Amino acid sequence: MWLTSKLKQVVMALKPGVVTLKYPLEPRPVPSAYRGQPSWDHHKCIGCGGCAAHCPARTIMTRDICQEIRIMVYDGSRCTYCGRCADVCPEDAITMTDKFELATENKADITLTMELFMATCKRCGRCYEHETRNAIDRMSLKGYRYDNLEVRAVIPVSTEHLDAELLEKTEKYKRPEKIGE
Numbered sequence: 001m002w003l004t005s006k007l008k009q010v011v012m013a014l015k016p017g018v019v020t021l022k023y024p025l026e027p028r029p030v031p032s033a034y035r036g037q038p039s040w041d042h043h044k045c046i047g048c049g050g051c052a053a054h055c056p057a058r059t060i061m062t063r064d065i066c067q068e069i070r071i072m073v074y075d076g077s078r079c080t081y082c083g084r085c086a087d088v089c090p091e092d093a094i095t096m097t098d099k100f101e102l103a104t105e106n107k108a109d110i111t112l113t114m115e116l117f118m119a120t121c122k123r124c125g126r127c128y129e130h131e132t133r134n135a136i137d138r139m140s141l142k143g144y145r146y147d148n149l150e151v152r153a154v155i156p157v158s159t160e161h162l163d164a165e166l167l168e169k170t171e172k173y174k175r176p177e178k179i180g181e
């Protein structure tokens with residue numbers, strides 16, 4: 001009786017065949033519209049900061065080192081792959097890729113840093129508003145945010161001022177024409 005019952009169980013288990021996936025030995029294509037690791041095209045990015053402002057995980061940081069250069073850092077360790085950054089980007093510079101095997105011991109593997117050339121307004125020097133009323137003060141502030149890139153912390157309102165010496169050094173800065181230049 002016991003044996004018959006066990007044999008029945010074996011037959012039942014064998015009937016559907018193998019139902020588990022052979023992943024990772026046989027990788028499966030992800031579904032269309034899958035949201036994996038976001039990827040930035042720095043040639044399209046205008047540095048508006050929209051992705052940084054809307055990222056719910058606060059994982060995109062921005063810092064202006066002078067009037068012309070904005071650094072943007074994506075720290076993938078906090079990314080939830082929600083795709084909000086790609087949705088809000090006005091230049092379609094962000095693509096949600098199908099990459100999901102992102103486990104790593106080195107945070108640098110999932111960190112992206114972009115150095116962007118920012119065209120400045122010929123009249124005022126800066127094109128965006130700050131929470132200060134003095135126009136002269138506004139011109140010398142480092143962007144709308146001045147995030148702490150070292151500890152990956154968002155600082156909502158910049159209180160840091162541009163470094164006149166650094167600004168002079170970067171006057172000859174030219175945006176790279178090709179990736180990797």
Ligand code: SF4
Pocket residue numbers: 038054055056057058059060078079080081082083084085086
């Ligand atoms: S996918 Fe979501 S969490 Fe990740 S960087 Fe974009 S907005 Fe932030």
Ligand code: SF4
Pocket residue numbers: 040044045046047048049050051052088089090091092093094
């Ligand atoms: S929203 Fe798009 S254009 Fe604006 S900073 Fe982000 S990637 Fe660049």
